[in-house]
Amino acid sequence: MIALAGVSAHRVEVQAIKTLIVMVLLVIGFRVLGKREAAQLNLYDLAMLMALANAVQNAMTGGLGNLSVGLATSSTLIVTTFVLTRLIVRRPGLERGLVGSPVLLVHDGRVLTQRLRRNLVSPGELDEACRQHGVEGAGGCSLAVLEVDGTISIVPRAVTKDDGRPATPPPAGPAVSTAVPTPTATAPRRSGASWRARRAGRGRRRGQG
Amino acid sequence: MPDGAEVVLHQVFDHPSWHGSGVIALKTLVVYAFLVLGLRLLGKRELGQMSIYDVVLIIILGNAVQNAMINNDNTLGGGVVAATVLLAANRLLNVVLSRSARAERLLVGEPVLLVSDGHILAEPMRRQGVTREQLDAALREHGLDGLDTVHSVILEVDGTMSVIPRGTAVLRTRRHYRGLRLP
Numbered sequence: 312m313i314a315l316a317g318v319s320a321h322r323v324e325v326q327a328i329k330t331l332i333v334m335v336l337l338v339i340g341f342r343v344l345g346k347r348e349a350a351q352l353n354l355y356d357l358a359m360l361m362a363l364a365n366a367v368q369n370a371m372t373g374g375l376g377n378l379s380v381g382l383a384t385s386s387t388l389i390v391t392t393f394v395l396t397r398l399i400v401r402r403p404g405l406e407r408g409l410v411g412s413p414v415l416l417v418h419d420g421r422v423l424t425q426r427l428r429r430n431l432v433s434p435g436e437l438d439e440a441c442r443q444h445g446v447e448g449a450g451g452c453s454l455a456v457l458e459v460d461g462t463i464s465i466v467p468r469a470v471t472k473d474d475g476r477p478a479t480p481p482p483a484g485p486a487v488s489t490a491v492p493t494p495t496a497t498a499p500r501r502s503g504a505s506w507r508a509r510r511a512g513r514g515r516r517r518g519q520g
Numbered sequence: 521m522p523d524g525a526e527v528v529l530h531q532v533f534d535h536p537s538w539h540g541s542g543v544i545a546l547k548t549l550v551v552y553a554f555l556v557l558g559l560r561l562l563g564k565r566e567l568g569q570m571s572i573y574d575v576v577l578i579i580i581l582g583n584a585v586q587n588a589m590i591n592n593d594n595t596l597g598g599g600v601v602a603a604t605v606l607l608a609a610n611r612l613l614n615v616v617l618s619r620s621a622r623a624e625r626l627l628v629g630e631p632v633l634l635v636s637d638g639h640i641l642a643e644p645m646r647r648q649g650v651t652r653e654q655l656d657a658a659l660r661e662h663g664l665d666g667l668d669t670v671h672s673v674i675l676e677v678d679g680t681m682s683v684i685p686r687g688t689a690v691l692r693t694r695r696h697y698r699g700l701r702l703p
Contacts, residue, residue: 321528324528325528325531325532328528328532329532329596332532332596333596333599333600333603336600336603337603340603340604340607341607344604344607344608344610344611345607345611353617353628353678354559354578354628355555355556355559355610355613355627356610356614357578358555358556358559358578358581358582359552359555359606359607359609359610360582361578361579361581361582361583362551362552362555362581362582362585362586362589362606363603363606363607364582365582365583365585365586365589366548366586366589366590366599366602366603366606367599367600367602367603368586368599369586369590369592369593369594369598369599370590370594370595370596370597370598370599370600371599372594373594374592374594427618428618428619431611431614431615431617431618432618433617433618433619433621433624434621435621435624435628435631435677436618438631439631439676439677439678439682442631442674442676442682442684443676443680443682445662445682445683445684445685446684447671447672447684
Protein backbone atom coordinates (compact mmCIF):
# COMPACT_ATOMS: atom_id res chain seq x y z
CA MET A 312 0.00 0.00 0.00
CA ILE A 313 1.30 3.41 -0.94
CA ALA A 314 -0.08 5.06 2.19
CA LEU A 315 1.94 2.75 4.35
CA ALA A 316 5.16 3.26 2.47
CA GLY A 317 8.19 3.68 4.67
CA VAL A 318 6.61 2.72 7.97
CA SER A 319 5.35 -0.59 9.29
CA ALA A 320 1.72 -1.15 10.26
CA HIS A 321 2.96 -2.06 13.70
CA ARG A 322 4.56 1.36 14.11
CA VAL A 323 1.33 3.08 13.05
CA GLU A 324 -0.56 1.12 15.73
CA VAL A 325 1.98 2.11 18.35
CA GLN A 326 1.59 5.80 17.46
CA ALA A 327 -2.21 5.52 17.57
CA ILE A 328 -2.03 4.07 21.09
CA LYS A 329 0.39 6.83 22.10
CA THR A 330 -2.03 9.43 20.76
CA LEU A 331 -4.84 7.93 22.79
CA ILE A 332 -2.72 8.07 25.94
CA VAL A 333 -1.71 11.69 25.25
CA MET A 334 -5.36 12.65 24.73
CA VAL A 335 -6.48 10.99 27.97
CA LEU A 336 -3.63 12.59 29.91
CA LEU A 337 -4.46 16.01 28.44
CA VAL A 338 -8.10 15.68 29.47
CA ILE A 339 -7.01 14.82 33.01
CA GLY A 340 -4.38 17.56 32.98
CA PHE A 341 -6.85 20.24 31.91
CA ARG A 342 -9.34 19.06 34.49
CA VAL A 343 -6.79 19.26 37.30
CA LEU A 344 -4.67 22.24 36.24
CA GLY A 345 -6.74 24.05 33.63
CA LYS A 346 -8.72 27.23 33.93
CA ARG A 347 -12.46 26.89 34.24
CA GLU A 348 -13.49 30.03 32.45
CA ALA A 349 -12.44 28.91 29.00
CA ALA A 350 -14.57 31.62 27.44
CA GLN A 351 -12.36 34.27 28.96
CA LEU A 352 -8.95 33.14 27.83
CA ASN A 353 -6.27 35.74 28.06
CA LEU A 354 -3.39 36.10 25.67
CA TYR A 355 -1.11 33.89 27.75
CA ASP A 356 -3.65 31.07 27.87
CA LEU A 357 -3.82 31.13 24.09
CA ALA A 358 -0.03 31.05 23.79
CA MET A 359 0.10 28.17 26.26
CA LEU A 360 -2.46 26.21 24.20
CA MET A 361 -0.46 26.65 21.02
CA ALA A 362 2.81 25.68 22.69
CA LEU A 363 1.07 22.70 24.32
CA ALA A 364 -0.20 21.38 21.01
CA ASN A 365 3.32 21.45 19.66
CA ALA A 366 4.87 20.02 22.81
CA VAL A 367 2.82 16.83 22.53
CA GLN A 368 3.17 16.61 18.75
CA ASN A 369 6.23 14.38 18.67
CA ALA A 370 4.89 12.22 21.47
CA MET A 371 1.92 11.46 19.22
CA THR A 372 3.61 11.09 15.86
CA GLY A 373 6.98 9.90 17.07
CA GLY A 374 8.57 12.45 14.76
CA LEU A 375 7.27 10.56 11.74
CA GLY A 376 5.93 12.59 8.86
CA ASN A 377 4.28 9.70 7.02
CA LEU A 378 0.77 10.09 5.76
CA SER A 379 -0.34 6.87 7.44
CA VAL A 380 0.91 8.02 10.83
CA GLY A 381 -0.80 11.39 10.42
CA LEU A 382 -4.09 9.76 9.44
CA ALA A 383 -3.88 7.27 12.30
CA THR A 384 -3.13 9.89 14.97
CA SER A 385 -5.70 12.41 13.76
CA SER A 386 -8.43 9.79 13.45
CA THR A 387 -7.58 8.57 16.96
CA LEU A 388 -8.06 12.13 18.23
CA ILE A 389 -11.36 12.56 16.41
CA VAL A 390 -12.74 9.21 17.57
CA THR A 391 -11.64 9.85 21.17
CA THR A 392 -13.36 13.23 21.18
CA PHE A 393 -16.50 11.71 19.69
CA VAL A 394 -16.61 8.92 22.28
CA LEU A 395 -15.95 11.41 25.09
CA THR A 396 -18.78 13.66 23.92
CA ARG A 397 -21.18 10.73 23.72
CA LEU A 398 -20.19 9.54 27.18
CA ILE A 399 -20.73 13.02 28.63
CA VAL A 400 -24.16 13.25 27.04
CA ARG A 401 -25.12 9.78 28.28
CA ARG A 402 -23.95 10.08 31.87
CA PRO A 403 -24.61 13.31 33.78
CA GLY A 404 -22.40 12.09 36.60
CA LEU A 405 -19.46 11.87 34.24
CA GLU A 406 -20.23 15.37 32.99
CA ARG A 407 -19.97 16.71 36.51
CA GLY A 408 -16.63 14.99 36.91
CA LEU A 409 -15.11 16.00 33.59
CA VAL A 410 -16.72 19.34 32.81
CA GLY A 411 -17.75 20.47 36.28
CA SER A 412 -20.95 22.01 37.55
CA PRO A 413 -21.99 25.69 37.58
CA VAL A 414 -20.49 27.68 40.46
CA LEU A 415 -22.24 30.54 42.21
CA LEU A 416 -19.85 33.51 42.42
CA VAL A 417 -22.08 36.33 43.67
CA HIS A 418 -25.23 36.03 45.72
CA ASP A 419 -27.37 39.11 46.37
CA GLY A 420 -24.49 41.45 45.75
CA ARG A 421 -22.21 39.54 48.10
CA VAL A 422 -19.05 38.28 46.39
CA LEU A 423 -18.05 34.75 47.40
CA THR A 424 -14.31 35.39 47.40
CA GLN A 425 -13.34 31.84 48.26
CA ARG A 426 -15.06 30.42 45.20
CA LEU A 427 -13.63 33.15 43.03
CA ARG A 428 -10.15 32.10 44.06
CA ARG A 429 -10.77 28.41 43.72
CA ASN A 430 -11.97 28.89 40.14
CA LEU A 431 -9.20 31.35 39.26
CA VAL A 432 -11.57 34.21 38.49
CA SER A 433 -10.01 37.54 39.37
CA PRO A 434 -12.19 40.30 40.84
CA GLY A 435 -11.39 42.33 37.73
CA GLU A 436 -12.78 39.63 35.45
CA LEU A 437 -15.94 39.40 37.54
CA ASP A 438 -16.45 43.16 37.32
CA GLU A 439 -15.84 42.99 33.60
CA ALA A 440 -18.52 40.33 33.17
CA CYS A 441 -20.92 42.51 35.20
CA ARG A 442 -20.27 45.55 33.05
CA GLN A 443 -20.76 43.53 29.88
CA HIS A 444 -24.24 42.83 31.19
CA GLY A 445 -24.84 46.49 31.96
CA VAL A 446 -24.29 46.24 35.71
CA GLU A 447 -21.70 48.50 37.21
CA GLY A 448 -20.10 46.05 39.61
CA ALA A 449 -20.53 42.79 41.49
CA GLY A 450 -22.62 44.61 44.11
CA GLY A 451 -25.33 45.17 41.51
CA CYS A 452 -25.75 41.46 40.79
CA SER A 453 -28.46 39.35 42.25
CA LEU A 454 -26.60 36.31 40.97
CA ALA A 455 -23.36 35.70 39.12
CA VAL A 456 -22.75 32.12 38.03
CA LEU A 457 -19.67 30.62 36.40
CA GLU A 458 -21.23 28.29 33.85
CA VAL A 459 -19.72 25.01 32.69
CA ASP A 460 -18.90 26.49 29.28
CA GLY A 461 -16.68 29.05 30.98
CA THR A 462 -18.85 32.13 30.66
CA ILE A 463 -20.11 34.14 33.62
CA SER A 464 -23.88 34.67 33.69
CA ILE A 465 -25.17 37.75 35.47
CA VAL A 466 -28.64 38.31 36.91
CA PRO A 467 -28.90 42.01 37.84
CA ARG A 468 -30.63 43.27 40.93
CA ALA A 469 -33.86 45.25 40.65
CA VAL A 470 -33.40 48.66 39.06
CA THR A 471 -32.98 51.53 41.51
CA LYS A 472 -35.19 54.57 41.14
CA ASP A 473 -32.67 57.34 41.49
CA ASP A 474 -32.59 58.62 37.93
CA GLY A 475 -36.05 59.99 37.39
CA ARG A 476 -37.08 57.11 35.18
CA PRO A 477 -40.74 56.21 35.82
CA ALA A 478 -40.86 53.37 38.30
CA THR A 479 -44.17 52.01 37.04
CA PRO A 480 -44.68 50.98 33.43
CA PRO A 481 -46.71 53.36 31.27
CA PRO A 482 -50.48 52.69 31.33
CA ALA A 483 -51.97 50.67 28.51
CA GLY A 484 -53.65 52.52 25.66
CA PRO A 485 -57.45 52.79 25.53
CA ALA A 486 -57.65 50.72 22.35
CA VAL A 487 -56.49 47.62 24.18
CA SER A 488 -59.45 47.13 26.42
CA THR A 489 -61.98 47.59 23.64
CA ALA A 490 -60.34 45.12 21.26
CA VAL A 491 -60.97 42.00 23.33
CA PRO A 492 -63.60 42.37 25.98
CA THR A 493 -63.18 39.43 28.35
CA PRO A 494 -59.60 38.03 28.29
CA THR A 495 -57.75 41.33 28.87
CA ALA A 496 -59.93 42.32 31.79
CA THR A 497 -57.87 40.05 34.04
CA ALA A 498 -54.55 40.56 32.21
CA PRO A 499 -51.97 42.88 33.78
CA ARG A 500 -52.26 46.43 32.47
CA ARG A 501 -48.92 46.46 30.72
CA SER A 502 -48.73 47.34 27.08
CA GLY A 503 -46.61 44.31 26.08
CA ALA A 504 -48.74 41.75 27.87
CA SER A 505 -52.00 43.19 26.62
CA TRP A 506 -50.65 43.31 23.11
CA ARG A 507 -49.94 39.60 23.29
CA ALA A 508 -53.34 38.98 24.81
CA ARG A 509 -54.95 40.94 22.04
CA ARG A 510 -53.19 38.90 19.40
CA ALA A 511 -54.20 35.67 21.10
CA GLY A 512 -57.79 36.83 21.34
CA ARG A 513 -57.85 37.82 17.71
CA GLY A 514 -56.53 34.43 16.65
CA ARG A 515 -59.09 32.67 18.75
CA ARG A 516 -61.94 34.67 17.32
CA ARG A 517 -60.78 33.99 13.81
CA GLY A 518 -60.62 30.29 14.61
CA GLN A 519 -64.17 30.23 15.88
CA GLY A 520 -65.58 32.15 12.94
CA MET B 521 2.90 -12.43 29.10
CA PRO B 522 3.52 -13.03 25.40
CA ASP B 523 6.62 -11.52 23.95
CA GLY B 524 4.79 -9.33 21.34
CA ALA B 525 2.62 -7.50 23.86
CA GLU B 526 5.65 -6.70 25.96
CA VAL B 527 7.39 -5.19 22.95
CA VAL B 528 4.33 -3.03 22.17
CA LEU B 529 4.11 -1.86 25.78
CA HIS B 530 7.76 -1.00 25.73
CA GLN B 531 7.34 0.95 22.48
CA VAL B 532 4.27 2.82 23.68
CA PHE B 533 5.53 3.84 27.08
CA ASP B 534 8.94 5.04 26.00
CA HIS B 535 10.44 7.91 27.90
CA PRO B 536 13.62 9.94 28.08
CA SER B 537 16.12 9.45 30.88
CA TRP B 538 15.63 11.31 34.16
CA HIS B 539 18.26 13.75 33.08
CA GLY B 540 16.54 14.24 29.72
CA SER B 541 13.18 14.79 31.40
CA GLY B 542 14.68 17.44 33.65
CA VAL B 543 16.19 19.23 30.68
CA ILE B 544 12.83 19.19 28.85
CA ALA B 545 11.01 20.51 31.93
CA LEU B 546 13.47 23.36 32.45
CA LYS B 547 13.56 24.28 28.78
CA THR B 548 9.75 24.32 28.61
CA LEU B 549 9.60 26.55 31.67
CA VAL B 550 12.06 29.01 30.14
CA VAL B 551 10.14 29.02 26.85
CA TYR B 552 6.84 29.72 28.63
CA ALA B 553 8.34 32.57 30.65
CA PHE B 554 9.84 33.96 27.47
CA LEU B 555 6.48 33.74 25.68
CA VAL B 556 4.72 35.62 28.50
CA LEU B 557 7.37 38.33 28.53
CA GLY B 558 7.49 38.57 24.75
CA LEU B 559 3.74 38.83 24.35
CA ARG B 560 3.65 41.43 27.12
CA LEU B 561 6.23 43.50 25.24
CA LEU B 562 4.20 43.13 22.07
CA GLY B 563 1.84 45.56 23.72
CA LYS B 564 -1.34 44.02 22.40
CA ARG B 565 -3.10 42.56 25.37
CA GLU B 566 -6.62 42.67 24.06
CA LEU B 567 -7.67 39.27 22.77
CA GLY B 568 -10.86 40.71 21.34
CA GLN B 569 -8.93 43.25 19.33
CA MET B 570 -6.57 40.74 17.80
CA SER B 571 -6.42 40.71 14.06
CA ILE B 572 -5.94 37.54 12.04
CA TYR B 573 -2.22 38.35 11.85
CA ASP B 574 -1.89 38.31 15.62
CA VAL B 575 -3.53 34.89 15.75
CA VAL B 576 -1.21 33.65 13.02
CA LEU B 577 1.72 35.03 14.98
CA ILE B 578 0.74 33.06 18.07
CA ILE B 579 0.29 29.84 16.10
CA ILE B 580 3.68 30.31 14.46
CA LEU B 581 5.22 31.10 17.84
CA GLY B 582 3.95 27.75 19.11
CA ASN B 583 5.65 26.01 16.21
CA ALA B 584 8.82 28.02 16.54
CA VAL B 585 9.38 27.05 20.16
CA GLN B 586 8.50 23.37 19.67
CA ASN B 587 11.99 21.98 19.24
CA ALA B 588 13.36 24.30 21.88
CA MET B 589 10.99 22.68 24.38
CA ILE B 590 11.23 18.98 23.61
CA ASN B 591 14.63 18.95 22.00
CA ASN B 592 13.76 16.52 19.16
CA ASP B 593 12.53 14.03 21.70
CA ASN B 594 10.01 11.66 20.15
CA THR B 595 9.00 9.74 23.26
CA LEU B 596 5.65 9.75 25.02
CA GLY B 597 7.27 10.69 28.31
CA GLY B 598 8.96 13.75 26.86
CA GLY B 599 5.69 15.15 25.51
CA VAL B 600 3.89 14.45 28.78
CA VAL B 601 6.62 16.21 30.78
CA ALA B 602 6.50 19.30 28.54
CA ALA B 603 2.69 19.39 28.58
CA THR B 604 2.56 19.09 32.35
CA VAL B 605 5.09 21.88 32.83
CA LEU B 606 3.15 24.16 30.46
CA LEU B 607 -0.18 23.47 32.18
CA ALA B 608 1.34 23.96 35.63
CA ALA B 609 3.11 27.19 34.66
CA ASN B 610 -0.08 28.56 33.14
CA ARG B 611 -2.01 27.55 36.24
CA LEU B 612 0.52 29.35 38.41
CA LEU B 613 0.23 32.48 36.27
CA ASN B 614 -3.56 32.38 36.51
CA VAL B 615 -3.43 31.90 40.28
CA VAL B 616 -1.20 34.97 40.56
CA LEU B 617 -3.45 36.95 38.18
CA SER B 618 -6.61 36.06 40.10
CA ARG B 619 -5.12 37.00 43.46
CA SER B 620 -3.00 40.03 42.75
CA ALA B 621 -4.72 43.02 41.22
CA ARG B 622 -1.31 44.55 40.59
CA ALA B 623 -0.02 41.61 38.56
CA GLU B 624 -3.26 41.61 36.59
CA ARG B 625 -2.91 45.28 35.81
CA LEU B 626 0.67 44.76 34.73
CA LEU B 627 0.15 41.68 32.54
CA VAL B 628 -3.46 41.81 31.39
CA GLY B 629 -4.16 45.54 31.49
CA GLU B 630 -6.78 47.81 32.98
CA PRO B 631 -10.27 48.71 31.86
CA VAL B 632 -10.51 52.29 30.65
CA LEU B 633 -13.44 54.62 31.19
CA LEU B 634 -14.51 56.23 27.90
CA VAL B 635 -17.83 57.86 28.74
CA SER B 636 -18.74 59.15 32.18
CA ASP B 637 -22.28 60.31 32.94
CA GLY B 638 -23.02 60.90 29.29
CA HIS B 639 -19.84 62.87 28.61
CA ILE B 640 -17.18 61.54 26.27
CA LEU B 641 -13.69 61.58 27.75
CA ALA B 642 -11.69 62.75 24.75
CA GLU B 643 -8.22 61.97 26.04
CA PRO B 644 -8.74 58.26 26.89
CA MET B 645 -10.66 57.83 23.64
CA ARG B 646 -7.77 59.22 21.65
CA ARG B 647 -5.12 57.27 23.55
CA GLN B 648 -6.99 53.97 23.12
CA GLY B 649 -7.68 54.66 19.47
CA VAL B 650 -11.45 54.40 19.82
CA THR B 651 -13.36 56.47 17.26
CA ARG B 652 -16.73 58.07 17.72
CA GLU B 653 -18.17 55.64 15.17
CA GLN B 654 -17.00 52.63 17.17
CA LEU B 655 -18.47 54.14 20.31
CA ASP B 656 -21.80 54.74 18.59
CA ALA B 657 -21.75 51.17 17.26
CA ALA B 658 -21.24 49.86 20.81
CA LEU B 659 -24.17 51.99 22.01
CA ARG B 660 -26.42 50.68 19.26
CA GLU B 661 -25.40 47.13 20.07
CA HIS B 662 -26.76 47.71 23.54
CA GLY B 663 -29.95 49.23 22.17
CA LEU B 664 -29.18 52.82 23.14
CA ASP B 665 -29.28 55.62 20.59
CA GLY B 666 -27.73 58.55 22.38
CA LEU B 667 -25.22 59.47 25.03
CA ASP B 668 -27.87 61.00 27.28
CA THR B 669 -29.14 57.54 28.23
CA VAL B 670 -25.66 56.26 29.05
CA HIS B 671 -24.19 56.14 32.50
CA SER B 672 -20.75 54.96 31.42
CA VAL B 673 -18.89 53.15 28.66
CA ILE B 674 -15.83 51.11 29.57
CA LEU B 675 -13.23 49.64 27.24
CA GLU B 676 -12.53 46.23 28.74
CA VAL B 677 -9.21 44.43 28.76
CA ASP B 678 -10.45 41.96 26.18
CA GLY B 679 -11.16 44.83 23.78
CA THR B 680 -14.94 44.87 24.04
CA MET B 681 -16.87 47.95 25.13
CA SER B 682 -19.30 47.61 28.01
CA VAL B 683 -22.20 50.05 28.09
CA ILE B 684 -23.96 50.75 31.38
CA PRO B 685 -27.25 52.56 30.88
CA ARG B 686 -28.58 55.08 33.33
CA GLY B 687 -30.76 53.57 36.00
CA THR B 688 -28.69 50.55 36.93
CA ALA B 689 -27.70 50.01 40.52
CA VAL B 690 -25.15 52.69 41.42
CA LEU B 691 -22.05 51.41 43.15
CA ARG B 692 -18.80 52.84 44.32
CA THR B 693 -16.54 50.83 42.09
CA ARG B 694 -15.66 53.41 39.52
CA ARG B 695 -12.19 53.99 40.86
CA HIS B 696 -11.21 50.73 39.15
CA TYR B 697 -11.17 52.33 35.74
CA ARG B 698 -8.21 54.17 34.42
CA GLY B 699 -9.20 57.58 33.11
CA LEU B 700 -11.51 58.69 35.87
CA ARG B 701 -8.77 60.65 37.54
CA LEU B 702 -8.68 62.90 34.51
CA PRO B 703 -10.57 66.19 34.76
